[in-house]
Amino acid sequence: MNIQEPFSIEQFYKLISQDKLMAGKCLKCGKLHLPPRPLCDNCYNTQFEWIPISNKGKLLTYTVIHIAPPQFHHLAPYTIGIIELDDNLKLPGVIQNISHEQLKIGMHLTVHFDSCNESQTWPPWPKYHLKPVDIIN
Numbered sequence: 001m002n003i004q005e006p007f008s009i010e011q012f013y014k015l016i017s018q019d020k021l022m023a024g025k026c027l028k029c030g031k032l033h034l035p036p037r038p039l040c041d042n043c044y045n046t047q048f049e050w051i052p053i054s055n056k057g058k059l060l061t062y063t064v065i066h067i068a069p070p071q072f073h074h075l076a077p078y079t080i081g082i083i084e085l086d087d088n089l090k091l092p093g094v095i096q097n098i099s100h101e102q103l104k105i106g107m108h109l110t111v112h113f114d115s116c117n118e119s120q121t122w123p124p125w126p127k128y129h130l131k132p133v134d135i136i137n
């Protein structure tokens with residue numbers, strides 16, 4: 001994948017909107033950065049490439065949001081979790097398709113891309129959510 005775009009969180013979300021989950025890989029030391037950043041915190045290199053990463057991982061931690069910011073009022077209460085992807089990368093996201101009583105630390109989740117709403121001005125919020133592996137849809 002040869003994408004000559006800035007290694008920024010904005011570009012990360014643009015790729016998400018194209019159903020691509022990608023991280024910035026340092027061309028010098030090989031460290032993966034998620035979210036991408038313009039400077040490697042391991043070797044201070046500024047040369048990166050975009051590489052596709054796994055959309056599967058395990059739930060590390062989660063919290064239930066009862067008091068939501070205005071744009072998320074209609075979703076509350078909802079659950080925010082952090083998954084550790086297969087590449088040891090961590091990604092936060094809203095967990096859907098499961099009640100928080102059923103959540104277990106370490107359970108397998110996938111990153112699911114939400115279909116893009118053309119009428120929304122980018123970026124209102126991340127175009128993905130986390131959901132359990134075993135539950136269809």
Ligand SMILES: [Zn+2]
Pocket residue numbers: 026027028029030031040041042043044045
């Ligand atoms: Zn590096």
